[in-house]
Amino acid sequence: MVFQKRSSSELEASGGGQVAEMPRVPKSARGKRSVRKKEAQNPPQMSAFDLLATVAGKLLDEGVGSLGNMSAGAPALTACAKDVRVKKEQCDEEMKQFKHEVTDQDSCNESAILPHIVFQRAVNNARNEDPKAKSEAQDKESSMISCTKAELGCNFGVIADRWSPESVESGAFTGDAVASLMPPAPAGFHKNAPEMYNLLDSMDVDVKPPPLVSSDSTGEMPLYGDKVHRSTSLPRVSKGVGFFPVDRDDDDDKSSGCTHPSTTTNKDFRSNCTAEYSRVRKLLTSKYRKVAPARVYKSDLSYSDVDRKPSFRNKKMHYTRQRTQRSTFKRRKLFDRHSVLASEFGTAHGKGNTKKVTGRDSHAVSLEANKGTSSTPFQKSRGSNDCHVKLKIKSFKVPELLVEIPESATVGSLKKTVLEAVTAILGGGLRVGVLHHGKKVRDDNKTLIQAGIGQEDMLDNLGFSLEPNCTQNPQVQAPEDISFLETIDTAEPLARIAPADSSSKHGEVDLSQEFALTPLAMNYQGSDHDSVHSPGGVSSPDKVSTNSRALVPVPAADPNAGAIVPANKSKRSPEQGQRRIRRPFSVAEVEALVLAVEKLGTGRWRDVKLRAFDNAKHRTYVDLKDKWKTLVHTASISPQQRRGEPVPQELLDRVLAAQAYWSQQQAKLQPKTPPLLAEARLLT
DNA sequence: CTTAGGG
DNA sequence: CCCTAAG
Incomplete structure (x- = not known):
């Protein structure tokens, strides 16, 4: 069996931008490099486990590295888009010419762009547009967008090919976007689309600091909502005492608001917000009702767009706080609504935080083997004697990344942002899941044959998924947890492998931790995602804030919270006006x-x-x-x-x-x- | 901006 | 929750 994986060199390797540290990814792996071809041969008898290991190894080996190289660069995406249209023959030819490197950024010949990052905005924007990506190269952003669209289409198409109809079981999918996103596809495509969509949709990485780390007790609970409360058995204040939140002046709310602690990985990434910001953001996060940093600070002029009602007249210092709060509300009302997730998780918007990446549930990266008419994901090579099956995995796609960045930011910043998002997702290590006919093959000891995976499957019914390895967080439910997966799986075949679960768990876990630490903070405050500040004592605000923008995978929408609302509701004008999410009083x-x-x-x-x-x-x-x-x-x-x-x-x-x-x-x-x-x- | 009420 | 009239 041959796994052929090519890293996308074309991506302007993040080389251009500041490359964030990618744990687990050898530096050597980063940077632009030529297309590589890797092949691994395994006897057909290899067990699923071996298969997984092989894939995982590849990924870690270079796949991740590739990711590190990922760049949001339009060219790469464009190439990808083109890829969709690559004809089979071409693919075959391509195989032969593996070595050829795609250096021309505008060149779309290279179909082997590996890691794909899908910008969420693409989903939104692509909805009604032609998947064809025109490289409006000059404008990087637009270029990126269009390319992304193309990429989406491509991936969807691939997915369609990849996953069998039966794999789509759930109805969670809103589908509104899919149809348009998908290029004319063969029957069955739509059926599969939903999954893909979900998968994509399910992932948001928020740059904000992970609640976990950030001792911010104020993580909004609503998102994880009551569920969290209950599940964690949060102590409830029975008597009034302790109910009132301590007035903390360090409230993030403050205008400065720049003190949001960011916990993890990210370095300081503060770009100045620009007027354009909102525009960009809209593009990027149109799908979400609230993307906006819940906390925009009054001082933050960059959000002017958003603040249609300039009501921030700061009055006396005395009232600053209140005003701020109001401001916040207003902002939320006008702006935040669009990105529930982001704001909810809200964390690291910090200082003028301009960049945000939201990741939702799925940490998992879906790995898809491209195949099908246009592109050949798995190339089956029977040439060889024996029963070895050769398959080529063309790309590993990050389900969905929501990136928010001011237009004024540099391309390098964008790259970095994306990289961070990806890193956050993959940083914990990867696990590979194998999907056969849309169903996850859990038994690692089965041989391919035993699992019913035949040659044909290699081509048509086999899928791979990348899952975050959440072992880091003990509390987090390991993805392995079948039962958990099962639960979700039912609904989303693709997602099952995915992380959504784990991430959501993350959220819960995190919250619980926080609560545990700060029981008092538990009250309603706790539910305030917006507040980034750490609740009394528990948190270490600034330390983190320094690293603004940690990427935090946003937990899957919490049913209770209802926050994540149908991010898919394409209908609503992304702009503003969304109704605030409902947050039942605890x-x-x-x-x-x-x-x-x-x-x-x-x-x-x-x-x-x-x-x-x-x-x-x-x-x-x-x-x-x-x-x-x-x-x-x-x-x-x-x-x-x-x-x-x-x-x-x-x-x-x-x-x-x-x-x-x-x-x-x-x-x-x-x-x-x-x-x-x-x-x-x-x-x- | 706050209140008070209706939607 | 939203929206609005009033103050």
């Missing part, structure tokens, strides 16, 4: 609210907000007011009619009591001179 939040209202009354929502939810950026005083309204209503209806997370009756009773009390107080005040009698009557 019991803890309710309690805090009740407590505050008991103390302050029902007409001082701003104060309530400040007092009890100052750290929960996503809760505006209006939200609190509304919540109170619903609480009062909830308290007045029968428990059977209540929905959502049940609120302890005790709290509801307090709600009614407080409501009654304050209503009365208000009534008293209303009539300038509340007659004692009236009062007495009421009390009665």
